[in-house]
Amino acid sequence: MNDMSPTREERVEKLKGLGSSRKRVEDARFTQGKGNYVDDVKLPGMLHGDFVRSPYAHARVKSINIDAAMALPGVIAVLTAKDLEPLSLHWMPTLAGDKQMVLADGKVLFQGQEVAFVVAEDRYIAADACELVEVDYEELPVIVDPFEALESDTVLREDLEAGADGAHGPRKHHNHIFLWEEGEKEATEQVIDSAEVVAEEMVYYHRTHPCPLETCGSVASMDKVNGKLTLWGTFQAPHVVRTVASLLSGIEEHNIRVISPDIGGGFGNKVGVYPGYVCSIVASIVTGQPVKWIEDRMDNLMATAFARDYWMKGKISATKEGKITGLHCHVTADHGAFDACADPTKFPAGFFHICTGSYDIPVAYVGVDGVYTNKAPGGVAYRCSFRVTEAAYFIERMIEVLAMELNMDAAELRRINFIKKDQFPYQSALGWEFDSGDYHTAWDKALDAVDYAGLRKEQEERVAAFKRGETRKLLGIGLTHFTEIVGAGPVKNCDILGMGMFDSCEIRIHPTGSAVARLGTISQGQGHATTFAQILASETGIPADSITIEEGDTDTAPYGLGTYGSRSTPVAGAATAMAGRKIRAKAQMIAAYLLEVHDNDLEWDVDRFVVKGAPERFKTMAEIAYAAYNQAIPGVEPGLEAVSYYDPPNMTYPFGAYVCVMEIDVDTGEHEIRQFYALDDCGTRINPMVIEGQVHGGLTEALAIAMGQEIAYDKLGNVKTGTLMDFFLPTAWETPNYTTDFTETPSPHHPIGAKGVGESPNVGGVPAFSNAVHDAFRAFGLRQSHMPHDHWRIWKTANDLGLHG
């Protein structure tokens, strides 16, 4: 006999499915110091590697003498390019179709570049031995400016054949990497040339770094007896690492097991393949012992993947009334010494062409010139989809500049140019199909929430008081309406090193009605173990608390492209829902058999199938699971498992409306954020609390980038911000209060309508903070001042505007 209690509400609550602010299941171990990170991997006989790094940004390596290092007791090996060359591993392919030195081959091209890899019995000996490796350098001219690079006679990449095409077409200069174009150049230029109003500006998005709290590292263990290589590492894409490791090493893929254990933040920094990974593998193969390599903070900031460094020259045209007619953008992209961007193959500038933003712009053109300089390689998506933060910053600055040109309120200018709700799905001038949106509703809600009109009035009064000499503080109102493009992506146009960017989920329901699900992604703090269980709970009726989520072990998880670019929920989340639906379909057949009715006579109700019209007759998912394993059901295979590989039909387009209210001290350049309002629309909301956490974290990283964080070089290519004293990571002290809010516009093509949220706050936050700074000085004519807006730069802005008397 079936028990009618608990009630439906109680069952829904027990499920903790979609929409539940379920607490993060990961946090118990993280907050108790029980996480398991790469550096926690300790194997018997494990050796330790460390790099000799280049002190110069550009130099010829005339000789390397390892004798003194080898003589130090405890040193096992010192690898140089010469040792890797017979294995063809002294260079490696980058994700961007270029190649990169694993160890300096004849010259070094950036400060901190890996020159030799020391392997020793312990970490201390390895560090001591590094000092004993004698490298004879001959300094070469250094280029840290991409514009200068394109004029200079100095050839940075002597390995590339002069005049030959690169991975993305012709190279017009020896320091040029590619020109990538999208949109209609001539048509755009015509519109702009004949426009009533044109605003033109150079918008620089400075070089910064994702700086995850855990630096990069790996442990390689070659089992020579069984021919198996196990590799633990800080990998945002473990399956891709396995494939690449197999292709590079010649070890068959089934003999390689890659494990991403707990990862202490990635933010794009852990997508690429680094020399340290390769060297730890080679060293383990050579020595037959496990080899660990862990970066320190300075290594991480100096040598692993940076983000941004885009010089964006824009022109935007409009009618006198403010209707935008065209957008033109040319980017000079500083990629550093090697092109090691992590973008889908066909997109060397990522999805930068989302730069028409939230606006209905009839015609547009983008051209991006990639350039080599003597800086670290990278160009990763730091908490954003590929180059989307750059794009959002660009358009949101251009809108502000256009508003000045039109002498118009920037909120109103946005409103009259938003893509309207009924225009979705919307084809952008640069080739994207925006899936869904309701920008006007979000915008009005945001402006109401902050009393926008009141703020403008206060600002006007403040300016007047400032001019009367009654205050030295200005008030800035930073507006942003951003549209993201995430969830890469459809295999027809998105791949990484030839591998389509689908993702996957495999579910096993256990006989007693609990489950394990494995995905091709890997959490680095996003809380997948919490939220993916919620998707499955809603799809299968098994409480989230009874579902284990596993990721990151290539021997057990299905193949997937990993976690970055806010793709996990849009792609793997979709696979999870689809796999859940396969489970439910089979469960329905089993329930029909058990209840002796036709499949079509059943309907799904939270956690059970119920006979239509007879609510007392039902089978819960737990009962069905038990039967699936223990009862012979004619025509149905035993067991209850499902796999789904999901190739998304389109990207998803989360959006949001942010307002930042900032006080600025014109004398000291200090700022105070009085209010920050963030409205996010990420489609269906899986876990509101996790969303809020993601928004807080992303906004704080945005604050860092906009207000102080940078990787700065001097003219000799020395990194000036290589420690956390100078590289700004905000603490609670610098972090303001955030007010979060939402609208919910589901994605029409995603199985549960979710769009992804982890990166929105960084994409939208940076322009909101930066626009607030600019807006404070708008009354005094400021059009553009480059980030980061640290004290001295704000002071300089005020000084240049004559505000210091």
Add this chain to the structure above:
Amino acid sequence: MIPPAFEYHRPQDVASAVQILAEQGDEARCLAGGHSLIPMMKLRMAAVEHLVDLQDIAEMQGITTESGTIRIGAMVTQHELITSDALASAAPIIREAALQIADPQVRYMGTVGGNVANGDPGNDMPGLMQALDATFHLHGPDGARDVAAREFFEAAYMTAREDEEILTAITFAPHAKGYAYEKQKRKIGDYATAAAAVLIEKDGMVAGNATVAMTNLSDTPVFSEAAGAALTGTSCDAHAMKAAIDAMLNDIDPTEDNRGPVEFKRHVAGVILSRAISRAWDRA
């Protein structure tokens, strides 16, 4: 970020510590809180073969206030400076300044002795001690000697202390009623872009003795006698303030770094000093 190997010593009294320093010469260094020295060792910018840890030396601990003199043992941590009731009443500027040093974790470890002995122009205590006209007590192989804080700092990381001498304590008299320590920094845990220590004694309606010392604006702390003098006899009005700032600007010599260019630092130094003077005067 791994230091080379070193020998570790942990003497129980000043005499044994001095003896180790004397024996090992310039291969030995004192270790107080380690929050300046250890980063340097990890960066391999300081090669120290013998580390002489001072934490067990009882005579270098403690804060006393007796017969008009405040004595702070060199090994007193910044955290202890903040929580000491005796200091809060006799020299509240110490607490105000110490609260602006780094962050709580650093302050639990960093000592007042290490902060001044280090000779780092970025440290906050040296300028403060100059404003207080403190005396530094040194112990070396030849016995004890005293050096005035205003005479102690010679250049960046260069002080009047000899290699084999130990700074054991700092003494000074209770300070003027008007006091302020003002500091601009980029973020928590940062050294000053500019900082000012100001003490003003009120003499009737005007300022009597006034002292001004600035931090991180030269290769040593800057005790600006002229800036103090510009305030004496005035009501610290706009005119006097400007004179003090001009005098101070004559004495500082900042250099460009990640905190900003020279022009900016000079401007901020003026703003910070004016804020410090206003607050000190309000309290005077």
